[in-house]
Amino acid sequence: MGELLQPTHLLLILVVALLIFGPSKLPQLGKGLGEGIRGFKDGVKGLGGGDEPVAKPEPVKTQTQTQPTEVK
Numbered sequence: 001m002g003e004l005l006q007p008t009h010l011l012l013i014l015v016v017a018l019l020i021f022g023p024s025k026l027p028q029l030g031k032g033l034g035e036g037i038r039g040f041k042d043g044v045k046g047l048g049g050g051d052e053p054v055a056k057p058e059p060v061k062t063q064t065q066t067q068p069t070e071v072k
Contacts, residue, residue, distance in 0.1 A: 021029060 017026060017029075
């Protein structure tokens, strides 16, 4: 068994994609796929390196509510 993605396989995938999505939709799909891969790489880079310090979230300040006092 040879390599999984030989040039003829890639050509066949491209032809099938053209038939399914049409030539007008392929640039949009390619752009979306590229942005998704870029976002994934950025996310993975942020998990492993630890180069940048992580900002600690500020504590949530809550207001205490007082019960009204009874007037006698």
